[in-house]
Amino acid sequence: MKKAVSIALVLLTFLGLGCISSQQQTPRTLTVYAYDSLEYWLKEVIPEFEKEYNVKVNLVLVGSTGELVNRLILEKDNPQADVVVGIDNTFMAKAINAGVLEKFRPRNFDVIRKDILEYFPADDYLTPFDYGFLAFNYRTDMIEEPPKSLDELIKPEWKGKIIIEDPRTSSPGLGFMLWTIAIYGNSWLEYWAKLRNNVQIVKGWSAAWEAFSKGEYPVVLSYATSPAAVVYYDNKTNVKAVQFRRGNFIQVEGAGIVKGTKNRDLAEKFIEFLISEKAQEKLPTTQWMYPVNKNVKLPEVYKYALNVTKPISLDPGLVMENLDKWLKQWTAVVVEGKSPQEAIKG
Secondary structure (H helix, E strand, C coil), X not given: CHHHXXXXXXXXXXXXXXXXXXXXXXXXXEEEEECHHHHHHHHHHHHHHHHHHCEEEEEEECCCHHHHHHHHHHCCCCCCCCEEEEEECCCHHHHHHHCCEECCCCCCHHHECXXXXXXXXXXXCCEEEEEEEEEEEEECCCCCCCCCCHHHHCCHHHCCCEEEECCCCCHXXXXXXXXXXXXXXXXXXXXXXXXXXXXXXXXXXXXXXXXXXXXXXXXXXXECCHHHHHHHHHCCCCEEECCCCCCEEEEEEEEEEECCCCCHHHHHHHHHHHCCHXXXXXXXXXXXXXXXXXXXXXXXXXXXXXXXXXXXXXXXXXXXXXXXXXXXXXXXXHHCCCCHHHHHHC
């Protein structure tokens, strides 16, 4: 009888442990915000992360980079995401100033290329995961000689032939605005007053590239790697990127932990995973940016990418102090048609 009771107790114990184990194995959910075109890379790497850590990732795509940051700010008092992916050095200041991120330095931080960190001083609020260079791309089947400097973009012959992105909603658009500030300094608004009649401005990169691909515009603001992507997907070599005489603006993108997350441990693991070789090796042919992991080799198709030798950047501290003002001034000149002097006066 005692033996039967003992066996019953053992069985109950194992059954109880089985229930606990089953509960522990139920995947937790990690909510990740990213801008739209990051979908291709993230959907390649997320399944591996889910499998490795027994996690369910809820990927939420939020338009452009500007919309992504604005959503985090709107949800600041009631955060809905755990991790944000895709805040670059152009929107970094806005996100940090808004107080929507928590500090974190990954354990594998040393795999990141040191030369990239100087362009992304995020003070551990964001971890860089890729980088690239803005470049004007042109259709070789539509034009022979592309513009080769910012000065050439404002020449009459390029009127109606250039499509760019809005700096208020797009990271390449904002990068281009900062590019002009880096080159022209206090005269940047005068430059835009001349440029505004030459360009078509759209909300984000996807819309600009689609119009360019259809042949509606022979020149588009895109990336140095875009020609390689065209070869990879379409097996065409009719798109080339231009290295401007005074340099091309560098863009570095980062991932961060959303302030107020209830899944801090998983958020840390996810960011560490994003800069691991396993995730980084999938980045070049999905995101068409350069991996920050110094151990990852580039695919052969990158020989078609523009090799930028003169990176242009702007002091992030200066951006942090002036970004809102600059965007208002840009809007006044480009959207409202005011003179640079009126825009400065406010």
